Amino acid sequence: MFQYVYPQFQFKSLLRGEMLEQLRDYPKYYLQLSFSGFAEGVVSGCKLSWDNGKLTVGPGMVYRGGHLYFMKEPYSLECEPDNRRRYLKLQFLTEMKELRQVSGNTRIVLAHEAPDPACEMELCRFCLQEGARLRDKHENFEDFSTEFDTINLIYAPYAGGGVSTLNPVILKQFARETFQNRTKDPYDVSFSMNVLANKGVIEEECILEYLKVKLDGEVRDQSTYGMYRGLLKVLREQEQGGGRQDKEYQGRRSVMLL
16 A cells, blocks of 8 residues: 655654664655656766867766666866767666665766667767867757767667657757747647757657658657657758648648638
């Protein structure tokens, strides 16, 4: 049956072991239930920035293997140009079991090898050329896929229900540009409003269903890159006059006005 139990601390009363266990277990159970069924990825934070030859990962939280990993302070590492693709990766180390605690640790590395899904998670990728600066701000939605001198977040998983999803930063940019395009398509408006209302956190299933409607069929590549390419195609259709769905909507409206 459902219940809740909180310890009562009183003056001059003994502090028993089970009282401390209740304080320990409550937040642990809450987090376990809240993220039950989630796929791995960034949960919040972990903002990336580059300055004076250093790449910095901001404080944040990631989810992996049923555990939440926290980083309270920014972490910086050397990042000089080398004209080759590099991956910023999070390596998950073997769980440490000690007398009074169990801990899971990670290591942040910059390497030319793609992440190993068995023990690593991608945070970003890029190719920094000699004499260039690594851009950490994107001018528009298409800029997220710029190959050189730009942080690429498309392939980095963001924690979602069942399957990892796109980074909220990418989805919010899509929503902004959709409204800039003045589309009248109710699907575009509804999807973009949901993106902004949920601070960019949208489940993979919702993105795919939206793309199926907009692209008139199945989405063959359902990876984060495939979803990004699909959304980019939608934006291009909006810029060219609204696309099929928008024209159908405008046609129905014209009939009603007559």
